[in-house]
Amino acid sequence: MRHLEQLQVIADRSNGTRAIATEGFNGTLDYITSQLEQNTNLIVSRQYFTVRNYIIQGMPQLQSLVDGNIVNHLYLTDFTHILFSSRANFDTFVPVVVIPNLGCQDSDWTNASAADSVALVKRGDCTYPEKSALAEKYRVKGLLIYNDGTAPDRFQPIQGVRNNLNTTIPAYFLSYNLGMQLGNVTTNTSVIMNIDVSDANGIGNICADTTTGDKTKTIVVGSHSDGVTAGSGINDNGSGTVGNLILALNLAHLFETSSSYSTYKYRVRFCWWGAEELGLLGARYHVDQASLPSTTTVGERLQDYLVNLNYDMLAGPNYRFGIHDSSTVPSTTPTQARNGTSQITDLFRQWFSEQNLPWSNASLGGGSDYVPFLAAGLAVGGVNTGAGGIKSASERDQYAAILGIGNGGLANAAYDPCYHQQCDRITNINPFAYEKVVKAAAYAIEYLGRLNDLEKWLYPQGRLKNFELFNRHQLYDFRNDPDLI
Template identity: 75%
Template structure:
């Protein structure tokens, strides 16, 4: 529990979060590193990488033209960004094309002209990343995924959805009501998307290896160490992070014959 309490302290000192690219995230990795350095003989490496399109600059914008009526949907009420999607700077309205079924198969896409247009896809049947990959494959200008209204919590735009790494198209998640309005106006609906994004540089992973064992038969034990932006993430995934840390600390005191790698990312 003392390690979990320390993660909460780190979050409290950093605006209540340990999300990636924040002081809380870096503080978490510093704490794990110090524990491993002080209590084990593991070989510790810090690996750095860049997360593209991670930060949002300003407030994302969306304008709709439905049956000739212009509206400006409200961010977080009517729509939100899909994390890791690219930026967008539309100067004119771009037609919206509803995709058949749930946009999970090539057959949903290849009978419709979507190149350089906005694809509108309903939630369901496959992952959001799969829908986005197909949208990118068919060279859309932008992607709008809308909620399905199938449950009480399926009406608002879903926040915290991640896109694929290195996605080259902008993507928003819409409320059920807005999505239905656009779908019902098929052929007479268009949108303008504007969102500024930037990369997160110097994001760190930790790899800690035992000095013994056959390196060709290494057992990997890992967990993600970041939280959501809205909280300290003690349940997700502080418990997993600390569980692996405690495992590493305890096994370090035992006679080791296997090659083990502990990863925190």
């Protein structure tokens, strides 16, 4: 809690955020690094990468010309910028073409004759990146995606919508009302889009390695260090950041000071990934670099990694103990990763059961930094306390039956009601849940570290070694992330 309080101070000094490219994010990395360097002999390193087209310069503009009437629309009220989309500098009005059927099929675009126009398409059916990819394919000058108005929270423009990392067209997300106005087929509509964006450079990952253990058989323990723009990110993911820091500090202390605590056969690498909130960018970059044929340094190659344990959101107020369920891995997961992932799932289930604690299944879809490791053929696992999902009455009753009446939490309420909101502050932490999850994480490291043959335990049929055969830019499947639809 003392470390979490420091992250709250860091966020408060940065206008209440620890998102990348802010003082709060940089301060978080400095805090992690200083704690590791001052209190351990772990080998600490930073890895930097660039997030393209992330920083908005000045005020974006959207101007419409509808039947001769010019209207200037308000940024954040009528429209937002879709992240990673390129700059725009229209000097004249460009015709708007309405794309039918939600723009998820090639036929939608060919029938609309969208080339050299600004395409207008409604949210739904497929992801924003998929719509954008089709827009680029059919050579539009700009893309406008508008909300669908199907629920009270689907009228306003959304901040933080993400595009493909390498998109070459400008794109805005519009309110439902503005989308309907511009999409009125009885009107003659054109728009001007102007926005200046720049790259966010020097976004950092941190890794800290034990000085002992086989570098070619590394246990990677990861969490993301950034938060969203709208909030301090103390549960998401200050809790994982600090939980991982505590694991690193304590293991290093035992290795360095206790004569009765022997070191592991395997190296342990603790990592803090940047820009997870923008699409797992730090972890994806790390896996990308580690799998390059040109990466030949022993200990830095993906083939040197045995397993990735991931900790993202560990202290939600209406918590569940969500163990990543190996049966939910995506169908595209390499077969080599499945056995070890199942072993780790069972390991956590056994621990919670032996501690007389309830547990729940958590999906291994597209939600956190384990994804690129899993997609590359590594076994993964972890525990979380839940995000915006809803605790059911049956789950509440299950927990109350074990923890005691009144201790099962609130039914029909979010596990974290402050998920991605301003109220995700130090008051949003459940210390009881936090302690249990971090103890489970420590147990997993200890158990794996003491196995005589961790590689065979994870991969009895052998594991993938030719990691460079993977298309590194397709490790993350956007369709696994519902926030992008």
